Amino acid sequence: MTPLQIDFGKDQQEPVVGIDLGTTNSLVAHMDLTHPRVIPGEDGDRLVPSVVTLTRGGEIIVGNEARKALISEPDRSVYSIKRLMGRGVEDIQEELKLFPFRVVEGSEQVIRIKLGERTFTPPEISAFILRQLKANAEAVLGVQVRKAVITVPAYFNDAQRQATKDAGRIAGLEVLRLVNEPTAAALAYGLDKRRDGIVAVYDLGGGTFDISILKLHDGIFEVLATNGDTHLGGDDIDNRLIRIALEDIQNEWGEDVSHNGEAVQLLRRAVIEAKERLSFVPAANIEYEFKGRKYQREITRELFEILIADIVDRTLGPCRNCIKDAELAVEQIDEVVMVGGSTRIPMVRNAVEVLFRAKPHTDLNPDEVVALGAAVQAGILSGNVEGQLLLDVTPLSLGIETMGGVVSKLIHRNSTIPASATESFTTAVEGQRNVLIHVVQGERELARDCRSLARFDLKDIDPLPAGMARIEVRFLIDANGILNVTARDARTGKEQSVDVKPSYGLTDEQVEAMISESIDRAAEDFKARQVAEAHVEADTILAAVEKARKNDAYFELSEEERREITKSVNELLVVYHADDHLLIRSKIEQLNNVTMKLAEMMMNTAVKSALKGTKI
Amino acid sequence: MEPIPSNYYDLFGLEHRLALDPRDLEKRFYSLSRKFHPDLYTLKSPEEQQYALDATAILNDAYRTLRDPLTRAEYLLKENGFDIGEQGSKNVPPELLEEVFELNMALEELRGGDEEARAALAEAQKKFAGMRDDIDRELETKFAEYDRTRNRDVLSEIRGSLNRRRYVRNLVNEVEKELVETTDAPR
Amino acid sequence: MAYSNKVLDHYNHPRNVGSMDKNDPNVGTGMVGAPECGDVMKLQLKVNPSTGVIEDAKFKTFGCGSAIASSSLATEWVRGKTVDEALAIKNTDIVNELSLPPVKIHCSVLAEDAIKAAVADYKRKHETGEGFEKAAS
Numbered sequence: 013m014t015p016l017q018i019d020f021g022k023d024q025q026e027p028v029v030g031i032d033l034g035t036t037n038s039l040v041a042h043m044d045l046t047h048p049r050v051i052p053g054e055d056g057d058r059l060v061p062s063v064v065t066l067t068r069g070g071e072i073i074v075g076n077e078a079r080k081a082l083i084s085e086p087d088r089s090v091y092s093i094k095r096l097m098g099r100g101v102e103d104i105q106e107e108l109k110l111f112p113f114r115v116v117e118g119s120e121q122v123i124r125i126k127l128g129e130r131t132f133t134p135p136e137i138s139a140f141i142l143r144q145l146k147a148n149a150e151a152v153l154g155v156q157v158r159k160a161v162i163t164v165p166a167y168f169n170d171a172q173r174q175a176t177k178d179a180g181r182i183a184g185l186e187v188l189r190l191v192n193e194p195t196a197a198a199l200a201y202g203l204d205k206r207r208d209g210i211v212a213v214y215d216l217g218g219g220t221f222d223i224s225i226l227k228l229h230d231g232i233f234e235v236l237a238t239n240g241d242t243h244l245g246g247d248d249i250d251n252r253l254i255r256i257a258l259e260d261i262q263n264e265w266g267e268d269v270s271h272n273g274e275a276v277q278l279l280r281r282a283v284i285e286a287k288e289r290l291s292f293v294p295a296a297n298i299e300y301e302f303k304g305r306k307y308q309r310e311i312t313r314e315l316f317e318i319l320i321a322d323i324v325d326r327t328l329g330p331c332r333n334c335i336k337d338a339e340l341a342v343e344q345i346d347e348v349v350m351v352g353g354s355t356r357i358p359m360v361r362n363a364v365e366v367l368f369r370a371k372p373h374t375d376l377n378p379d380e381v382v383a384l385g386a387a388v389q390a391g392i393l394s395g396n397v398e399g400q401l402l403l404d405v406t407p408l409s410l411g412i413e414t415m416g417g418v419v420s421k422l423i424h425r426n427s428t429i430p431a432s433a434t435e436s437f438t439t440a441v442e443g444q445r446n447v448l449i450h451v452v453q454g455e456r457e458l459a460r461d462c463r464s465l466a467r468f469d470l471k472d473i474d475p476l477p478a479g480m481a482r483i484e485v486r487f488l489i490d491a492n493g494i495l496n497v498t499a500r501d502a503r504t505g506k507e508q509s510v511d512v513k514p515s516y517g518l519t520d521e522q523v524e525a526m527i528s529e530s531i532d533r534a535a536e537d538f539k540a541r542q543v544a545e546a547h548v549e550a551d552t553i554l555a556a557v558e559k560a561r562k563n564d565a566y567f568e569l570s571e572e573e574r575r576e577i578t579k580s581v582n583e584l585l586v587v588y589h590a591d592d593h594l595l596i597r598s599k600i601e602q603l604n605n606v607t608m609k610l611a612e613m614m615m616n617t618a619v620k621s622a623l624k625g626t627k628i
Numbered sequence: 629m630e631p632i633p634s635n636y637y638d639l640f641g642l643e644h645r646l647a648l649d650p651r652d653l654e655k656r657f658y659s660l661s662r663k664f665h666p667d668l669y670t671l672k673s674p675e676e677q678q679y680a681l682d683a684t685a686i687l688n689d690a691y692r693t694l695r696d697p698l699t700r701a702e703y704l705l706k707e708n709g710f711d712i713g714e715q716g717s718k719n720v721p722p723e724l725l726e727e728v729f730e731l732n733m734a735l736e737e738l739r740g741g742d743e744e745a746r747a748a749l750a751e752a753q754k755k756f757a758g759m760r761d762d763i764d765r766e767l768e769t770k771f772a773e774y775d776r777t778r779n780r781d782v783l784s785e786i787r788g789s790l791n792r793r794r795y796v797r798n799l800v801n802e803v804e805k806e807l808v809e810t811t812d813a814p815r
Numbered sequence: 816m817a818y819s820n821k822v823l824d825h826y827n828h829p830r831n832v833g834s835m836d837k838n839d840p841n842v843g844t845g846m847v848g849a850p851e852c853g854d855v856m857k858l859q860l861k862v863n864p865s866t867g868v869i870e871d872a873k874f875k876t877f878g879c880g881s882a883i884a885s886s887s888l889a890t891e892w893v894r895g896k897t898v899d900e901a902l903a904i905k906n907t908d909i910v911n912e913l914s915l916p917p918v919k920i921h922c923s924v925l926a927e928d929a930i931k932a933a934v935a936d937y938k939r940k941h942e943t944g945e946g947f948e949k950a951a952s
Contacts, residue, residue: 188670232658393670401665414919418880427692430666430685441911488685491666725848729855732877791850798853 028159028188028394029149030196030386033138033176035094035218035245036353038062039383040145042153043396048200048387050380053148059379060148064140065089066127074144083281086112086273088128092247093141095219096123096134097179098172100515107243110251112273122522135523138179146183147541160185161390163382165220166192167240167407169453170465170495171514177492178523188393190492193217194224195235195404196385197351201376202228209346210236212334214364214372215382216327217352219245223331225338225345231399237337237426238407239330244323246354252319253283253311257298261307275302290316291356317359324363331367337426348372351381403428406489413450413459422487425455432488436502443475447483451495464515468497471509483508539593546596550584553600557581557607565613576606629676632664632683636690636703646701646771646786648694657691698793701771701786708780710787721788728795731756735802746807753803756796763793825913826880829887833873835859843898843937845929849921854878856886858929860893860901862937867897874929881919885909885926898934 030048032039037059041050050058055076065078066088073081082089095107101115101123108115116124116131124131142162149157162185164176173190180187191199194213202211208229215222222240226233257279258270269275282300289296290313300307335342348364350372355361364372376384391397405426411419412435422433437447447470454462473481482502489495499508557577560566566574584599633639640656642648662668664687669680693699735752738745767789774782834857837844841862848855854877861871872890876883888909893901909915909923 189667229658232661234658389667392667395671401662401667403661403665414881420919428688430681431688431692432685488681490681491684722846725846725855728848729846729857729875729877732855733875736877791848794850794853795848795855 025394026159027149027153027155027157028161028390029145029157030383030388030390031142031145031160031162032193032196032383032386033094033141033162033164033179034062034382035092035220035247036062037218037379038141038145039380040149041380041383041387042149043387043391043394048384048391050383051149051152053144054151060141060144061091062093062141063089063091064093064127064137066130068128072140074140083274083277085128086277087114087126090125090127090137092219093125093134093137095243095247096125097138098134098169098175099123111247112276135175135179136182138176139182142179142183142185146185151541158184158186159188159390159394161189161191161386161393162187163193163196163386164190164493165215165217165240165242166194166222166224166238166404167220167242168192168493169242169408169463170493171463172242173492173494174514177494181523187492189389190494191386191389191402192222192224192235192238192404192407192493193220193382194222194238194351195226195233195402196383196389197349197376197381198224198226198228198233198385199388199400199402200381200385201349201373202233210340210344212331212345212348212368213351214327214331214348214355215240215351216354216360217245218354219243219247221245221327221330223327223334225334225340232401232403234403234428235405236340237334238405239334239337240407241326241330244326246352248323249287249320249354249357250280250283252323253287253298253316254279256319257283257300257307257309260309261300264307265305269302278302286311287316288356291358313358320357320359324357324360327360328363328367331364342367342369345370349376349381350374351378353379404491404493405429406431406493408453408463409455410451410453410465410487410489410495411459411462413452417459419452419454419457419459419462423489427489429489429493430491432486434484434486437470437483437485439473439476439481442477444481445473445475446471447473449485451487451497465495466497466515467513468499469511469513470499471511473508474501474504485510539591542593543591543596546593546600547588550588550596550600553603554581554584557603560607560610560614563610563614563617565610565617568613569610573606573609577603577610580606629679632686634686635707636694639687639690640694642694644704644707645775646697646704647768647775648700650695653691653694657687660687697767697771698790701767701790705783705787705790708783710783724788724792724795728799731799732802735799735806739806749803749807753800753807756800756803760793760796760800763789763796767793825884825887829874829876829883831873831887831890832875834875835861835871835873840864840940841937843933843935843940845932845934845936847925847928847932849878849882849925852879852882852921854882854922854925856882856925856929858886858889858926858933860898860930860933860937862898864941867899869893869896869898869901879919879922881913881915881922882925884913885915885922886929888912889926889930893930898937901930902934904930 027042030041039050039059041048052058053060053075057076060075061079063075063078063082065073065081065085067073078089082091090113092111095111096104096113104123107113114126116126122133124133125137146157160180162176162180164173176190177187194215197213197215198211211226211228213224213226220240220242221244222238224238225236227236254276262268279300282298286296286298290311295310295312298309298311345368348368348370350361350364355378361372388397388400389402392400406423406429407425409421409425410423411421414420422435423431437449439447449468449470450459451465451468452459452462453465456462470483470485473483483499484502485497485499487495487497497510497512499510500506501508580599580603584603587595587599590596637644640653661684664680664683666677666680666684669677693703738749738752767786770782770786770789774786835842837859841864843860843862845858846855856874856876856878858874859872860869862868863870872893874886874890876886889904892904904927906923906927909926910920915923
């Protein structure tokens with residue numbers, strides 16, 4: 013009755029998992045001996061909906077359960093949190109019109125979202141999803157998972173990447189690498205093919221769009237250029253359908269339900285179902301019922317295509333720019349790989365086929381390919397996958413604000429990362445001790461049109477006449493696409509202290525505080541899981557003993573032996589709710605021992621009767 | 629951990645030449661990437677990780693510089709003491725400045741003009757692009773000449789051609805921007 | 816980075832933009848360029864030949880904001896100065912006045928060069944003529 017023990021071997025190295033932290037769904041995958049595999053959740057589902065709910069009991073639930081709660085508890089649930097990662101309040105005004113995010117008033121530098129009576133930052137909410145994926149992986153792999161590769165949209169800026177990395181840290185994961193989603197897809201796609209050539213990856217996800225063009229050569233995956241739009245995706249298509257349905261409903265019912273969270277969530281689900289069916293049939297119904305009232309509308313593919321034409325069109329501009337930046341002619345692109353659920357839409361496929369003049373590849377599951385690629389990258393980093401190497405680029409130019417708010421570019425977009433640039437700075441007035449450097453990301457000429465990354469304060473400069481100080485500042489974009497800034501005094505060669513004030517996002521101290529909070533929770537989570545597992549085992553053995561007590565063999569035992577069994581059963585029942593898995597396990601062990609003889613006797617009887625039955 | 633050569637040519641193990649075979653350069657870039665890339669150092673010590681990061685940043689900068697013939701030429705000129713940052717306007721021939729100034733004036737007049745000006749802009753774009761292509765051909769010849777003769781006078785000529793090309797490229801960009809803006813504007 | 820209002824004003828409303836007849840014997844023209852960013856700057860001075868005082872200055876610059884502000888400031892400063900006083904203007908004065916960042920210091924060099932070139936042009940015209948500058952310098 014001992015559960016089957018799988019020995020993973022003690023000398024085996026710690027696993028590194030690959031995680032696709034998506035707008036709509038998230039997945040975790042790991043590298044098998046030769047291939048990446050998606051790890052399903054407890055419910056067997058490979059996709060974990062990126063939905064988080066704080067239950068009335070104060071418990072955090074994630075995934076399918078939370079998705080159900082989205083309808084019953086819209087005020088305690090949140091979805092599409094990825095849209096808010098690394099962004100400021102003024103950035104998200106558009107999203108707020110379309111998404112029911114309950115942003116806490118007065119959250120400026122970092123957005124805070126209300127779930128019931130508590131508030132969380134987007135990285136904390138993402139961390140809940142990551143923690144669920146971590147637990148799913150631990151359940152299947154049977155070991156603790158502490159290291160991960162997480163994917164991000166290629167067009168994510170520094171703040172969005174930093175926020176994703178923070179989420180990993182809060183979830184108790186060491187993020188070994190952030191990998192761009194289209195690049196990850198290319199990695200999964202190219203793993204077996206071992207083919208050389210130019211590949212374009214078109215990735216239309218739930219909330220983001222990326223296009224990347226790569227050169228594959230002998231195991232090297234060199235990204236030539238990337239482009240995209242960090243708020244364009246399947247969500248936008250859903251919102252179009254929701255808007256027309258809401259109008260209809262207002263006309264038919266004479267009631268505006270657009271401010272009722274539950275009503276809108278139900279409608280969202282109804283339009284998504286219709287949208288998904290439309291990829292396979294020429295017409296589908298939006299079927300909606302709310303508080304006993306019904307609404308139904310047929311959407312033909314023709315109407316659907318009119319509704320979404322401009323969304324599909326908006327993906328083509330970045331594609332053209334990307335081809336141009338890669339310094340290629342369209343004919344030189346050998347293959348196009350499709351990623352993201354929205355690429356199932358026939359109109360999207362057609363548009364891509366027309367633009368690239370090549371039939372897009374759809375043989376890999378567009379929902380899973382990014383996670384699989386992340387697992388391959390995890391394999392590369394842990395040395396389990398050899399010969400493959402990713403050379404990625406930074407999607408946006410990095411510059412500093414100069415005179416008149418004009419940007420002076422230091423690192424150009426599509427530069428292979430890691431990339432660096434050194435610039436020297438001086439003082440304008442005698443005795444000046446500080447120099448403030450404003451770093452921005454983007455392609456526009458004026459700093460105010462670019463994305464402000466951070467203000468770096470070069471402090472404690474030796475007081476000198478104006479223009480005499482010479483501080484060399486090194487801007488380094490690492491392999492995660494995240495900026496690191498170091499400075500030194502060129503005269504003395506001594507390290508210059510730099511104070512970083514991120515324009516959006518969490519300071520290191522804030523992340524540390526969240527981590528320590530989450531470590532307590534992680535310990536709690538881990539304990540809860542072990543108690544749950546002990547309960548399963550206890551249930552199994554108690555049921556087995558109960559059944560055995562009706563067996564003839566039980567009555568062949570001595571009274572003493574039967575008393576021992578009863579006593580052990582009772583003791584196990586007493587500690588069952590003690591929340592102490594070690595205690596439960598010790599009682600299971602005890603019950604196991606005192607029923608050993610009974611089990612053997614039953615086994616013998618069973619074997620004998622089996623032999624009789626088969627008459628050898 | 630051997631120190632990384634700070635000279636880009638030395639890092640790639642190449643002779644300091646102006647004409648390079650792009651395929652050979654790419655091959656060397658890939659093989660050095662396989663040696664230094666941070667992905668291959670994830671499980672190593674923090675010092676080794678930092679080394680890989682720094683080395684790869686230099687490698688990538690070097691590849692970016694040498695891959696493009698123009699930035700490559702700038703790099704080689706700088707190596708040979710023709711540093712663009714220091715020269716100011718002293719090495720720019722006055723005729724070139726006059727020419728660029730006139731072209732800019734003409735462009736400014738075309739700006740904000742009507743349909744007719746648009747046609748003139750398109751004409752100007754063609755002309756500037758033609759000038760740029762002429763300079764590129766000229767540069768190619770001079771690159772080969774320098775590699776053959778190692779004559780510093782040739783470098784000086786290349787310096788002049790590169791300066792001229794910068795001006796012309798700026799003009800091409802300006803006209804392009806102008807044409808795009810007038811196209812995007814509602815009619 | 817903080818800029819004084821004066822600087823931003825030079826940037827947003829450059830003074831003395833325009834040109835003068837370069838064939839006028841009393842006008843000195845300086846044409847300079849910074850190939851690193853493709854800037855060209857034309858600076859002209861109108862000198863009273865009897866006093867050597869700069870009565871008017873005009874410029875036209877194609878380039879970045881720092882180059883425009885530098886030349887605008889230079890034309891303001893040279894007015895009312897003698898040609899020799901104008902030669903004493905150093906690029907560092909412009910850097911300090913405009914708080915130019917290091918990446919834009921070459922713009923101030925350009926303005927200084929433009930003044931020098933314009934004065935030289937004016938002197939050249941007068942060397943062959945009255946030749947009083949030779950005595951003056």
